Amino acid sequence: MNARIARLVVLISGHGSNLQAILDACDAGTLPARVVAVISNRAEAFGLERARRAGVEAIYFPKPKEEDRQKYDQRLAARVAIYQPDWVILAGWMRILSNEFLRRFPMRVINLHPALPGCFPGTNAIERAYAAFRERKITRTGVMVHLVPDEGVDCGPVLGQVEVPLFEGESLENLEARVHEVEHMLLVQTLRNILLDPEFIKGVKKDA
């Protein structure tokens, strides 16, 4: 087992339940990693509070209206780089990162998306999957974790995915709860795969 403790910077925009899953796994020793900073583009994101409670630096990093996206992403990358992360984790980060950011961390940015590869990119993926099931367009949904090589939305080499079955008569709230539960498990498991086995990520890149 690789005993090195990886440095993670986690970018969030909201509730931070997936951040919490990472923090808990680090704390429990199931993930050989440390969250060195949590950055949110939204002041009210509860994930910032989760970070503070865990003793992790919590940074509110808003994009001023007048600033263009590239400039903001450049500043964001510079801020993230201060923490010298091995991995940058997008755990509910609801902004598309431009190449200004991504080129600073090539193949080191990981995104979580609450749908299967190629499905429902963008926001409200669970809600859209729920609606598509009711319209008999899909029979299953899922969760994926992938590398972010470029500006594509919720796409890139897949690191892990799990299917989530859809059930007749289920409420949206119930489906959301089931998907989130799978996310918390898959995100931690995928990070474990990457951190404990250096060959894992090489294989993914080759196949991409």
Ligand code: GAR
């Ligand atoms: C998660 O469901 C995550 O997959 C989703 O935002 C939620 C954040 O929840 N991300 C996307 O939709 C990206 N397209 P959390 O703040 O409780 O971790």
